[in-house]
Amino acid sequence: MTRRKNVLLKLILCISILIVSVGIEYLGFNFHLLFQDSTQRGVLTYPLSQLKTNGFAEKDGVLEAVSEQASIQVAFDDMYVNKLEYGYDSESSFKADIVLSTFDKYGAPIQEEQKDSSSSQLNRSVQNIRAKLSQLEISIPKGVKITYFQINNQIQFNIIRYLFIAGFLLLFAFLICYRKLIAKKIEIGFLVLSVGVGLLMVLVLPVQSISWDEQIHFTNVYKQNFTSAVVWTETAEQFNLVREPAGYSFEERTDAMRYLDENANYHAPTRLEEKSKWINYNDFGYLVQSLFFKAARVVGLPFSLCFMLGRLGNMLCYCIVMFFAIRHIKIGKRIMTVIGLMPTPMFLSSVYTDDPTVTAFLMLGFSYLITEILEPEKSLTFWPAAVFVGAILFGCFPKAVYIPIILLALLLPEQKFPDKRSMWIFKIGIVFLFLLVMSTFVLPTVSNPSSTGDLRGGDTSESRQLALIFGHPFAYMQVLWDSFRACFGNYIIGSSSMLHFAYLGEAVTYNTQIFMGALLLFTVFTDTCSNKEENPIQLKLYQKGFLLILLVGVICLIWTALYISFTPVGLMQINGVQGRYYLPLLVPFYFLIRSTKIRNNFSPEKYHLGLLCGSASLLFFMMYKYIVEARCF
């Protein structure tokens, strides 16, 4: 009876949240329009002939910008303007400058400027204004034709915004309702929160390349989902060349998706490309993404949905693998949870990239390995060994520089093996695996360096850079140290690795950074909550020392790889290293400073709830500010 009552109460709570969300969306986001004079509501169309223009010529019912700074001015009687909408016809994408004459909080007149980007593939621009205006002036580049001009003051029910609000409230309600379960199993909290936020992220992110090299990763996924010949459609070509239309408002986003769907005709391809049936091991990181994309394509879903489902596959793979990593690890569950839920890794899991595969599988391998190291009295059996060896290798296929992590297995003590001979077989095997993976990027570079590196970096040359390093090893070590030192804080506990949404923006404000830093450090220093016994489990000093050496080794490999391939020859700094490269190293790094000396007397219920709510707040804040508000209004 009580159980049934509980279920009923939770159901009522869910329905209430869904209803409240309707209220918030309808009342909260349309507040100004609801109390607006009825004559100023709805769609207000301005006939082109009656607009005050400068530098335009009217021809066949359209206005064509004939001078470099053609502009349209519209005066308002202190009217609230929700959206500016105009139709256009342009051969190339363009940016319009909008100057708004509005009022500050004290009612004094001020001017604000906005940029409005429009894609050549679309034919209308919808710009969010959301301010009381006395005048609006828009400057259009020469050659663009304006087909209509209107103010959209319609009361809008934005489904994306609604799902975001409902998702936010439902996830917080889940955390509170199931706090007892989460107190025992924080990994369940991680799974629900990460999948919930990931689903929202996939939904709200625009169907466009918005992350680091996403066009390259998408192209690889797209190629992988064909068996022998890649069918290049107009839409896929546009993604390949980063020419896909961009949407900056709900309407533009819908238009862009419609355009992409209409031009993804697999029966009328632009070209066919032969491809090998074998999948290169470097591309294993795309397997789940291409599987989801292919499933959606085979079923016949529109391109934009296939695109979103490919992202969804990546996100689910990340969340599930991280869930098993957190579930298995003996210590540091909360550190892994909080880092796994940071905005950047969650964002990366929801776009096309192989970074989440690297991070999640390395975490899984690390989790099994650390657990074995911390339980010296338990024999090492086949399956845990197979999981950590397999997971670390799989994680290193896309980015081999992380392979030194596998050497942690050398710390496994003799008593974990059936006999001394078995231990030597295992450890020699580990060293060979390390050397084999290292050989994939060290051997080609050293034995046959290319005369050019990555051309995006400028005057790069692998051979000349290597000659410089070998000729001046100490000077290079200084360059390496200076570059490493300059970025260390930002990459370990800064916005570059935790609060970065690639081309959508980076949270550089102190408030967000301090909140994130405080949450992370608090977790690192208090992650001993359930260790009530006298001698809580902890890595020994020599184990930490070895882990530190391996981490330094990986970091040196990352910086050196980019110095050789991406930095102009002889430059006194290293270019191209980004915070996200440190993500797989953060959990091992924080294990170095994790201490059992600080006793945590919080109840697990409150502690886990606090950590998950903190992580969720950070995620939702970042999503709202950089995605929902910027792209979905």
Next chain:
Amino acid sequence: MRITETFSKMWITRTIKNHARVILLGFMLCSLLLCGLSLLFPSRVTSEEGIIEQKDQLVGKIYDGIKVEHVFQSPKKDLKGIDLISSTYGKNLQEGTIHFEIWTQETKILDYDAPMTQIHDDQLVWLSFPIQGDSKGKEYKLIISSSGCTEENSVSFWMGSKKENQSVQTFINGIQVNGSALNFILVFEKNNYKFLWPLLLIATIFFTLSGVVPGKKRKVERGSTDR
């Protein structure tokens, strides 16, 4: 039926457990055998190497009476062809032929007439010849001339600045072009051992895991956590 199934399962499980190390080492040996086979019978693929990276000027109009000579050294063995980047000055070319010859110090390895109508703007012109097994370090000379071409109906090829240490020289009617050379891509044939590394990796994984196979009784007494 059910009892038989259970028995069979148990028997299989027991056999696998008892012979796990042998099975793993067997897999390892199979992988090593395949490694050996892939080493003995590699597949052949082409590889390209650009010598001049830039593409910043044209060699000039090539018509009757103009002869372009290009001398280069092959950095690798098994040279099988050259790609040149053509320019037609944006025009559709009419009649006439472009004549390509490639010489080693002793012999002519290519003699090819390309109709002008088949040459298009900013496209690769592929010159293929028998694989040169001893091409590493060897000097080659490419000669480009024309017949039936006029100044208005002429073709050109892209050049780029060359670095000081590059052993390439381009001559127009016997006069050397300073600082620049014809932009060309050398195409080689090479052995491809694409299965070697994955097979070696698989063999090493089997070898590594054979150290922790189930069913082995530990000989050493269990130690304490603090050891």
